[in-house]
Amino acid sequence: MLHRNETGDSGPGNRDSLLASIEFGRSCRLEDSPTSSEAFREIRSGPLRRRRDLSLAFALLFEQLNNAVKRLTFHSTRSRVPIGVGSALIVGFVGLLLASSGVDTVSAAEEQPESFVTRLEPGANLIGWTDDTAPVQSIFDAVPEIRQVWVWDSSLRTWRFASPSVPARLWTLDALTPGMGLRVHLGGQHRVDWRRHRRPKLGTVPLNAGWNLVAWMGRSEAPLDLVARGMGRSLRGVARIPEHQTLYWQVGRQQSTDEQLRLQHGQAVWVNVERAVRWMQPTGILPEIIIAGSVSEQIERHIRTDMRQVVDFYYETFGLEADFSRFQVYIPTDIDALVDAWQQHSPNRLDPDDDRSFFSISWGSFGWASTDYMVVKAELWTSAATPRQGAASSSRGQNVAEHEYAHVLQFQLSGQSRMPGEPVSYAGYGLTDLYPPSWLMEGMALWIGYVRQMQNGREWADLHRTARSYALGGQPLAVTERSTDVNYAQGTAAAFQLANTPSDDGLFELFRSVGRTSFGSAHQLTTFTPWRTAFADVFGYSLKDFYSLYDREHEVGNEDLGVHTHKHAPPLITGSLDGSQSLHGQYVKVGIWPTAVLGIASWDWVEIGQEFELSAQSAETYNLRVEFTDPPCLAYLADGDLTRDRSQADEYTVPGVGIVHVMVPLRENPCSTAIHLQVESESGLALPGISAQLLERGSPLAEGVFGLTDEQGVAELHVWPRTSGDVDLVLSDLCGPLRVGFLHPDGRLEALEPMNSASSVAVFASSRDTLTVTVPDDWCSHVIEGELRGADGTGVADSHVAATGDGGKYASATTDSAGKFRLHIPEPSKYRVSAQIDGCTTYYGGDRPVGPYWQAESIAVGESGDEFVAIQLSEGMCELRLTGRLRNSDGTPGGGQRVRAFSSAGSASGTSAPDGFFSVLVPGDGGYGLSVWIDGCWIYLGDQGPTVDINQARRIEISGRDASGTEFLLPERPAAFCD
Known part of the structure; x- marks a missing residue:
């Protein structure tokens, strides 16, 4: 089972917009290698980023890069396997995922040591940086014998360096980041053994098209065939230079049996890829596992052992692991324990009641997954169905964890989950068809389960036939794509048809290809590859052709066969789509969208002329939304017609456990005007x-x-x-x-x-x-780095930081656990830097932070390089609160509204809870007004009630202590009140 973002179709929002739930080579030439003079011609002649001391830079560069090729060995990866058109196989969800397989599990890999030793020889050494981001000076402090450090910047295609013998102002390398490959020069005549902490900070290494010098943060003794498989079909070659010998592995060449065809943790390797890749290295580190509720020590050990088995299985079979630093695993005993654990551990928590409502949607399932977490119920380990201790079979919990882990992997491969500290992406927000539908995601997850069964002794052909039998006579695959019902049988059959051998990597390659990639000379522009485009590129079919092939192969027809249907219980909003005969057969997306910010939406794809049934929340107010697809167009139901203005839309509320029926009249697609944009570098x-x-x-x-x-x-x-x-x-x-x-x-x-x-x-x-x-080709290549610190000097984590420049130029980031941030600036200009601590806004003011925008000091970001700013809060800043309650005109709570407090000391904001309670952290002492943005205008709290005149806004004095008890009553019809 998986959760999909849904605030349009994809994009950021509350809890990353999870407002609706969905149930469950080409070969390269030798002269392209990084040890070849041809490959390094551009590297040697390329300009240094800041045009430092060129004589020193090039002397050092040539000294370290002119190693002759001593010996060549080659490594081959799998060739692309075409789609099979013969018998396909399917296994039903109940048979595969919930039942114990009764076969041996994959043995867990040995635990890796906590530290490792890097031996540095006099002269040049290639090593990987696996620790947290740190100033480059830290490596000189750790090993004083290191004379120079070089890094190959694959995005700018140039070398960057630092050296303690060169003034720091001439350095082109400022910081070391996890996954970075380093070329270090050790001075003197003696080797140095450098003991380092083994646990990496993350598991994802981004690769740009061409050659990349990166760290191997994965397991030691990693065979190159697994390493290569983990990068997919875009890999062209891997090279490393141990003890002055060049070893080069090239796609499509005969594999060598040389014992050196293994990677060790902390090594640096050259990797050549055809396009940008998110390389998720198998570190062997378990994600954070949160046991929500009380289980015995024996069960907890069993849970952790099973998660180890899951992680090892993906590594040993596919050369991949989900990045442990980017998701959490929750094992709840009950829904209340899950809410409590979520409130304590998740960065995306809402009000506990909202979290409980959200999780109740999925609680009927044994597990589910989203972009940054997965849930598996503890009862799968504690029930009598769990195998006896020592039994040679996998537990039900392990089976479900293995399935949900596949979804986490899909989210990470396709760029739907974020790196730690990475800002929310608004690129592609609102677009349809960016990511694969549920039949493909669920089908791939179940196909992976069949691969495990095959490893445990089952015949692949038998599994294929069994799985196919579950799908015969079912619904057409195109219908499955549009439905919110999840057809596991059809999805698994389709997955087998796309990947008809257990070694076929096509399904993984699809998720690598879809979603966010980089483009442009500096790889600075974010692009999206919609899943239909990626599908044709990876499999060589159009999706339409594949659907036709699948339907013929599986004798489709019965639209109810094998479908895991959402059977909704009241409260419900039901209805029918009334359209002309010419529109019948077309599908539109019908949804009910809550008017409250924190409400939960419900939607379905419905054929015009047919009925729909949507699950609602009691006493929640909704608008009914219709989305056309060709061309894309969004409309709301209003007085028996469609409107684009949501403020004019009809509102529907279901009392108790009742049912509200709606008739939706549809005519032609109302979006008839088209505009065009041509974008080029x-x-x-x-x-x-x-x-x-x-x-x-x-x-x-x-x-x-x-x-x-x-x-x-x-x-x-x-x-x-x-x-x-x-x-x-x-x-x-x-x-x-x-x-x-x-x-x-x-x-x-x-x-x-x-x-x-x-x-x-x-x-x-x-x-x-x-x-x-x-x-410009160098768009977004400048940086403002900085730190946000509290009054006591400690870093302030998880706070929003932004830089605003003239002409609408803007950048944002989130502070890390130490309060550090990194803002990528569009282009040289003057910027004001602001920080929000729990809604309290403060600005960089030079030697002190300031509250008002007009007191902020501008930072000039120019061609000279990056800038650094430090914002340390003054004593008493962002410590006092203004609290109260927001109510609608009829006295009901005004939940989910953004409440803003403003004064000459600055501004702050907070969201009202479902019961209307709000708590705003203010910059400091002052007389604060309160306002709410509703239906296109600001409504202020006045002495005589609500007002639209800021000059009549009531002032609430705060001096040295919190102000509480404020009652903010909204007008009866906010939109009309503002006119």
Whole structure:
């Protein structure tokens, strides 16, 4: 079972927008190797990033890189396996996932030692940096004999260095990061044995297209065939240089039996890939396992042993592990224990009641997974069905954990989960079809379970036939794609047809290919590959052709056979789609979306002319939303018709456990106007996969319109007639959206001249409905680093930090556990840096932090390099609170609203709880006004009640202590109140 983001179709939001739940080589030439003079020609001649002392830099560079090739051996990886069109196999979900297999489990790998020794020889050495991010000076402090450190920057294709014998202002290397490969020069005549802590801080190493010098943070004695398999089909070759001998493994060549074809933890290796890859190295480290509730010590040991078995199985079979640092494993005894543990350990916790409502949706399942956590019920280990101690069979808990682990792996391979400290990505937000549907995700997870059964003695052909039998006569696969019901049988049969041998890596390659990748000369632009495009690239079929092939092979027809259906109990919102005969056979997405910020949505794909049934929450208020697909268009039901304005939409509330029935009239797709954006780099390359969005000004309820540039760099946005709004491009995950144009109600698309004067991004209107945008090749390559510290000097973790520049330039990040942050800046300019500590906003003010925006000190980021800022809170800053209760006009709680406090001392905000209670952490003493943004306007707390006039806002004095007991009553109809 998996959870999918759902606030449109994908993207960030509350708990990463999990508002709806879903149930369960080419060979390379020898002269391309990093030891070849041809391969290093560009490296040697490339410019240094800051044009330091070139004579010193190149002298050191040539000294360390001119090693002759002593010996060559080759390593081969699997060739691509075509899709089989013969018999496919399926096993039902109950038979595979919930029942104990009764066969031997994969043995756990031996635990790795806590430390390891790196032997440094006089002269050049290649080593990997596996520890946490640290200043480069730390390596010189640890080993004073090290004279120089070099790092190959694969994004900029240049070397960066640091040396204690060179002034620090000339260094081009500032920090060492986990996964970085280092070339260090040891001075003197004696070797040095350097003992290092073995546990890496993370398991993911990003690779850019071409050669990368990276650390191996995985297990020691790792065979190269597993190492290669973990990188997938984009791998071209791997090389390392032990004891001045070059060993080069090239895809497609005969494998050598040389004993040196194994990697040791902490080594550095050269890796050559065709495209950007998220290399998830098998570290052997278990993720954080949280036992929620009380279980015996024996059961807890059993749980941890089973998780070890799961991790080892994925490594030994596929050369992969999910990055332990990016997800948590919860083992709850009951839902209350899960909520308590979630409140204590998760960074994405909400109000406990909201968490309980959210988890109750999935509690009927034995386990589920999302982008950053997985849950497996403790009862799978504590029940009588658990095998006896020492029995040669896997437990039910291990089977479910293995299945949910597959979903975590899918999320990480496709870039849906974030690295620690990585900001939320708004690139691609709101777009449909970015990620594979549930039949493919569940089918792959079950296919992996069959691979384990095959390893444990079952015949692959027998498993194939058994699995196929479950799917014969079932529904067409295209119907399965649209349904919120999960058809495990069809998904597994399709997975077997796509990967008809246990060694076929096509399913893994699909998830590597889909989602976020890099593009551009500096690899700075974030792109998206929709799953349908990735499907055709990986398997060589169009999805339509595969569906036809599958349906013929499995004699489809019965749409109910093998379907695991969501049977909803009241409260429900039901209805029918009433459309003309010409629309029958078309599907639209029908959903109920809560008006409260923290509510839970429900949706389904429905054929026009058919009925729908959507699960609702008692006493919750909803709008009914309809999404067309071709072209994409969003509408709300209002007075028997469709509208794009959500503020005008009908509201539905289900009393108790009742049922509300709605008739939805549908005519033609209302989005008839199209605008176009052409995006290219300054070097003339079309930029595909760039997210474009149109947002109406002034209304938070207005839904955005989203698009994605194609292979020619063109995005097409379809909008309602008479729509107006700002047009933005998301050019990078690391830098904020860039405003490039404005759409007028008459359909004319205007380039934003203020942006042209404030940015080196060039925008011009090439026609009435088309904008052409040219992006600098070095966009988002500058950095502001810094630290956020409390008044006592300790780092403030998990706080939002942002930099705002002229012309709308923007970047944001989250502080790490030590309060450090790293802001990637769009381009040189002046920026103000702000930090939010639990909603309390403070700005960098030079030698002290300040509350008001106008007192902030601008930081000039220029061509000279990166900048560093430190924000240390003053005594008493962001310590006092203003608390109260927000109520609707009828006295009911005003939950889920953002409440803002403002004064001459600064501003702060917080979200009201379901019972209306709010608590805002303010910058300091002062007279604070309160406001709420509702239906497109600010409503202020006045002395005589709510008001829209800020000058009539009531002031609440705070001096040295908290202010409590404030009652904020909202007007009866906020939208009308603001008119």
